[in-house]
Amino acid sequence: MLVAHCEIVMSSDERQYMRALATTATRRGGAVLEIGFGMGIASSMIQEELSVARHFIVEANHQVLQRCLAWKNRLGQMCARVDPVSSLRPDGSNAAAAIHCIDGFWEEVMPFLADSSLDAILFDPYPAVVTFEFLRVASRLLKPGGVLTYYLARPHFVPSVASDQDFWKAQQEQLARAGFAVADVPEHLMLRLRDDCGAPQLATCFYRYLAFLVPVAVKR
């Protein structure tokens, strides 16, 4: 479990959702940018896909960044020991050489990355959420056909949002304005809502969300 500012920002129970995000982010292989290392769950899943040639991870928290660097080193040592040949990336580099742990906030780092240089972006700096500013930068960095996916949870306590479909529609409009093509129906996973997750416990109850969605936004 990862806790920051007295809030749980990541729990290992989220593996199923991270798997869906990582699978979306690796469908083209190539160069993948991930925002937020957290517990490294999605990062490890991205590394399972050998067609990923480069994996950039931007992490703002210094302690978490140290864990990211340690994870990268362990992975490199493990690959070299266990299977030095088949763990090589398409360009002949090993897994660890293909990983770049970058210190900083996405807001500071992404402006320095080149236009149309990425095949996919996985954005999960929870509790921060996707903004239109982010979508515009992401659109600039992705190659045409590149895929953006991100952490998207529909809170069950917002009464004005009637359904997943309404919630998705608002996302869809923003994505389209930023230059993405998106499906009318989001891919989503339902996660169990805890019975004891009533309003008074909201601040401490991690599963306060009804639906976890998996946006698949393709750069036009």
Ligand SMILES: C[S@@+](CC[C@H](N)C(=O)[O-])C[C@H]1O[C@@H](n2cnc3c(N)ncnc32)[C@H](O)[C@@H]1O
């Ligand atoms: C929920 S965790 C990510 C979980 C991760 N997907 C996993 O599978 O373990 C969010 C991470 O984003 C980082 N973060 C928060 N805001 C950020 C920002 N603006 N730029 C980069 N990283 C950020 C936090 O320090 C934290 O490590």
